[in-house]
Amino acid sequence: MTGKAxxxxxPLADRLINYGLKLGADEIEIAFSQSREFNVDVRxxxxxxxxxADALYCSVRLFKDKxxxxxxxxxxxxxxxxxxxxxxxxxxxxxxxxxxxxxxxPSLFKIDFNSLKLHDAEIYRLKPKDQVKLALETERLxxxxxRITNSLGAxxxxxxxxxxxxxxxxxxxxxxxxYFSLSLGLxxxxxxxxxxxxxxxxxxxxxxxxxxxxxxxxxVERTVRQLHPRKIKxxxxxxxxxxxxxxxxxxxxxxxxxxxxxxxKASFLAGRLGEKIAGENITVVDDGLLPGKLGSRPFDAxxxxxxxxxxxxxxxxxxxxxxxxAARKLNLKPTxxxxxxxxxxxxFYLEPGPYRPEEIIRSVKKACx
Amino acid sequence: xxxxxxxxxEGKTGLDLNQAKKILNLALSTGGDFADFFFxxxxxxxxxxxxxxxxxxxxxxxxxxxxRVIKKDRTGYAYTSEFSLDKIKSAALTxxxxxxxxxxxxxPSRLRHxxxxxxxxxxxxxxxxxxxxxxxxxxxxxxxxxxxxDPLIKKVQVVYGESIQEVWIVNSxxxxxxxxxxxxxxxxxxxxxxxxxxxTGFYGGGGRIGLDYxxxxxxxxxxxxxxxxxxxxxxxxxxxxxxxxxVVLAPGHSGVLVHEAVxxxxxxxxxxxxxxxxxxSLGKKVASELINIYDDPTIPGFRGSYNVDxxxxxxxxxxxxDRGRVVDVLTDRLSARLLxxxxxxxxxxxxxxxWPLPRMSNTYISSGEHSAEEIIRSVKKGLxVSRLSGGQVEDSGHxxxxxxxxxxxxxxxxxRPVSQATLIGHSLDILKKVEMVGGDLDFGLQTGTCxxxxxxxxxSDGCPTLKIKSMTIGGTK
Numbered sequence: 061m062t063g064k065a066x067x068x069x070x071p072l073a074d075r076l077i078n079y080g081l082k083l084g085a086d087e088i089e090i091a092f093s094q095s096r097e098f099n100v101d102v103r104x105x106x107x108x109x110x111x112x113a114d115a116l117y118c119s120v121r122l123f124k125d126k127x128x129x130x131x132x133x134x135x136x137x138x139x140x141x142x143x144x145x146x147x148x149x150x151x152x153x154x155x156x157x158x159x160x161x162x163x164x165x166p167s168l169f170k171i172d173f174n175s176l177k178l179h180d181a182e183i184y185r186l187k188p189k190d191q192v193k194l195a196l197e198t199e200r201l202x203x204x205x206x207r208i209t210n211s212l213g214a215x216x217x218x219x220x221x222x223x224x225x226x227x228x229x230x231x232x233x234x235x236x237x238x239y240f241s242l243s244l245g246l247x248x249x250x251x252x253x254x255x256x257x258x259x260x261x262x263x264x265x266x267x268x269x270x271x272x273x274x275x276x277x278x279x280v281e282r283t284v285r286q287l288h289p290r291k292i293k294x295x296x297x298x299x300x301x302x303x304x305x306x307x308x309x310x311x312x313x314x315x316x317x318x319x320x321x322x323x324x325k326a327s328f329l330a331g332r333l334g335e336k337i338a339g340e341n342i343t344v345v346d347d348g349l350l351p352g353k354l355g356s357r358p359f360d361a362x363x364x365x366x367x368x369x370x371x372x373x374x375x376x377x378x379x380x381x382x383x384x385x386a387a388r389k390l391n392l393k394p395t396x397x398x399x400x401x402x403x404x405x406x407x408f409y410l411e412p413g414p415y416r417p418e419e420i421i422r423s424v425k426k427a428c429x
Numbered sequence: 430x431x432x433x434x435x436x437x438x439e440g441k442t443g444l445d446l447n448q449a450k451k452i453l454n455l456a457l458s459t460g461g462d463f464a465d466f467f468f469x470x471x472x473x474x475x476x477x478x479x480x481x482x483x484x485x486x487x488x489x490x491x492x493x494x495x496x497r498v499i500k501k502d503r504t505g506y507a508y509t510s511e512f513s514l515d516k517i518k519s520a521a522l523t524x525x526x527x528x529x530x531x532x533x534x535x536x537p538s539r540l541r542h543x544x545x546x547x548x549x550x551x552x553x554x555x556x557x558x559x560x561x562x563x564x565x566x567x568x569x570x571x572x573x574x575x576x577x578x579d580p581l582i583k584k585v586q587v588v589y590g591e592s593i594q595e596v597w598i599v600n601s602x603x604x605x606x607x608x609x610x611x612x613x614x615x616x617x618x619x620x621x622x623x624x625x626x627x628x629t630g631f632y633g634g635g636g637r638i639g640l641d642y643x644x645x646x647x648x649x650x651x652x653x654x655x656x657x658x659x660x661x662x663x664x665x666x667x668x669x670x671x672x673x674x675x676v677v678l679a680p681g682h683s684g685v686l687v688h689e690a691v692x693x694x695x696x697x698x699x700x701x702x703x704x705x706x707x708x709x710s711l712g713k714k715v716a717s718e719l720i721n722i723y724d725d726p727t728i729p730g731f732r733g734s735y736n737v738d739x740x741x742x743x744x745x746x747x748x749x750x751d752r753g754r755v756v757d758v759l760t761d762r763l764s765a766r767l768l769x770x771x772x773x774x775x776x777x778x779x780x781x782x783x784w785p786l787p788r789m790s791n792t793y794i795s796s797g798e799h800s801a802e803e804i805i806r807s808v809k810k811g812l813x814v815s816r817l818s819g820g821q822v823e824d825s826g827h828x829x830x831x832x833x834x835x836x837x838x839x840x841x842x843x844x845r846p847v848s849q850a851t852l853i854g855h856s857l858d859i860l861k862k863v864e865m866v867g868g869d870l871d872f873g874l875q876t877g878t879c880x881x882x883x884x885x886x887x888x889s890d891g892c893p894t895l896k897i898k899s900m901t902i903g904g905t906k
Binding site for chain 2: 140155212256
């Protein structure tokens with residue numbers, strides 16, 4: 061990565077914290093992120109777009125007399141950040157005190173991220189022309205299939221981000237991460253029978269990314285299988301969900317076990333910890349510590365260490381996912397899912413069962429997938 | 430540092446017009462046909478109220494520049510949030526890497542500064558200049574109005590947001606243009622509960638307006654009350670029927686269907702790539718004769734409006750479908766060149782990290798001749814769709830939408846409210862099946878955002894009451 065590493069931002073973070081405390085803030089949290097992206101889109105054998113960029117960002121939360129205010133900026137001039145800090149303190153006077161607000165307890169802080177495998181140094185060796193080649197090759201392989209009538213394009217992205225988080229209660233942590241993705245969208249058929257679909261692979265390590273052959277084949281399969289659909293009658297039948305659709309459904313479950321939705325009483329699961337809410341075969345986990353996975357991180361946006369949290373165990377609702385604020389509201393412990401004011405999943409997944417997909421499909425006489 | 434009347438771009442970037450010219454020449458040095466700068470400063474603020482507390486206020490500054498080089502249909506793009514001369518030059522060379530050869534174009538010796546004559550901003554002054562306590566007052570009014578609407582209302586959340594975006598665009602054809610774009614919104618969400626059932630109502634307003642809008646056009650109290658009213662109404666809604674029925678779309682909110690199922694397919698990038706189901710439809714009849722569709726970025730005060738697009742083109746009200754026939758598409762610079770069509774000022778971007786794409790602004794079906802009452806009376810058994818929420822549509826024209834609130838139509842009258850249904854269809858099919866168009870054009874809430882290729886931009890949409898001969902409803906009964 062060009063420019064200074066996030067560690068270079070530490071003196072600025074300390075300076076801003078001291079400035080804020082001197083002006084009367086009780087607690088301050090500052091995050092710096094520095095990111096770099098390379099993206100290429102190809103379509104019909106030609107490079108269509110090429111993007112290369114780096115970005116800096118600073119975000120700050122502060123608390124005064126239990127009143128919460130925040131600001132962020134991509135303009136990192138000290139004078140700008142100090143002005144924003146003064147504005148924030150002024151706004152705090154018009155904000156209501158909230159006994160649940162504030163930074164997490166310092167006793168929670170601990171950092172261990174070397175085992176997480178979030179960063180692939182291969183990103184420094186990757187040449188633009190290799191990245192272009194991966195995208196071109198993926199599309200080329202798919203277009204060999206005669207049933208494919210048009211391409212929505214193939215893309216390759218390489219992304220690196222370094223995060224530094226410092227707070228006035230003594231937390232300081234930083235970690236780097238990388239992300240690579242290869243994707244392809246296709247169309248088949250025409251007119252009223254025009255269909256489209258896509259496939260992608262995204263990984264933290266380049267060596268683990270799906271090969272162009274695999275992405276192309278999956279994208280073709282998923283597109284052509286939609287050709288000539290039959291219209292079905294309205295009916296009640298068993299439904300089999302493929303993994304991508306199951307994870308879409310899990311998104312809804314997440315929004316119901318998020319501590320924010322629970323304390324807001326916007327979730328039907330509020331107040332039901334310990335109850336059986338699903339079948340024995342349903343176990344759902346959030347795990348921020350899985351090595352190499354996209355949702356892993358050593359600590360959340362508030363500096364709370366991430367962990368493995370059992371959400372639903374054999375159908376029984378075990379835990380809600382909480383940031384510091386939701387945890388205080390619900391009298392629970394934060395689970396390392398904080399994202400400033402909100403709650404986000406880390407790696408949120410349904411534990412696999414004993415069956416292979418073919419066995420599941422074979423078990424159904426008549427159904428929709 | 431902010432809020433000044435004429436934004437000091439030269440001071441902020443340390444660049445004068447002459448240096449900008451030199452750097453654009455550098456961007457063209459590898460053989461590009463065209464290059465441009467997009468400088469952006471955006472100040473955004475928000476206020477959140479829930480649980481009877483003004484819980485948080487935030488302020489955000491986004492400052493940066495994007496530089497683009499085009500060679501035929503290829504785009505090189507780089508952006509940075511640092512304004513050192515070295516950083517800007519390096520970004521120019523990165524974008525220039527899209528081409529390796531070709532004759533080198535140079536900028537004309539004199540730059541032309543474009544002065545914008547009209548202003549879509551209708552407020553007395555941008556909300557960003559008003560005192561914070563006035564905005565907190567609006568938030569509290571909406572909040573308390575929603576809460577006291579009915580004892581069934583268990584929770585209210587109100588969010589106020591405002592921003593002011595300053596842009597400076599300079600391109601290799603010698604154009605330089607600056608614009609100031611204020612935006613404001615106030616939204617309320619209310620949750621009603623009855624016998625363990627939870628329903629959420631939503632309402633809001635805003636646009637390119639000042640705080641005076643909330644005194645003259647749509648009050649904070651009205652926003653709170655409407656959110657609460659919808660939540661309570663939804664508690665009474667029962668399951669929707671499934672099958673094929675005549676469908677009557679309510680005016681205003683149903684505009685999202687026009688946006689999703691027609692507007693996107695007439696964006697010129699999908700047309701030139703031939704991925705849109707309308708790619709070969711220019712000049713052809715695709716819809717009922719009753720249908721006229723416009724996209725108009727010049728409507729004063731509207732959320733989708735702008736004085737100049739993000740490529741420096743002054744926008745025009747664009748007639749897309751004229752009595753059922755496709756007569757135009759939404760173009761940005763690149764797609765207009767490639768399709769050999771006129772630019773109509775629809776090149777928009779989310780921010781400096783993105784290059785422009787052909788996008789909608791305020792999209793609508795214009796009014797027809799029938800009254801809403803006549804239209805409803807003409808249906809024996811069908812569904813009246815009041816409020817649609819999230820939908821999705823493919824370039825191929827297939828779409829699905831969730832119906833948040835609807836009513837059964839029985840013997841020409843609206844009867845019981847229904848919810849939890851899905852509207853399923855194909856753009857080509859429903860456009861042809863429009864049987865009646867009301868004279869009551871209205872626009873949906875001025876709070877909407879449209880996403881495309883990861884870029885979110887403010888838009889609005891509208892339509893009059895519409896009758897569609899038959900559509901597929903995914904319901905439960």
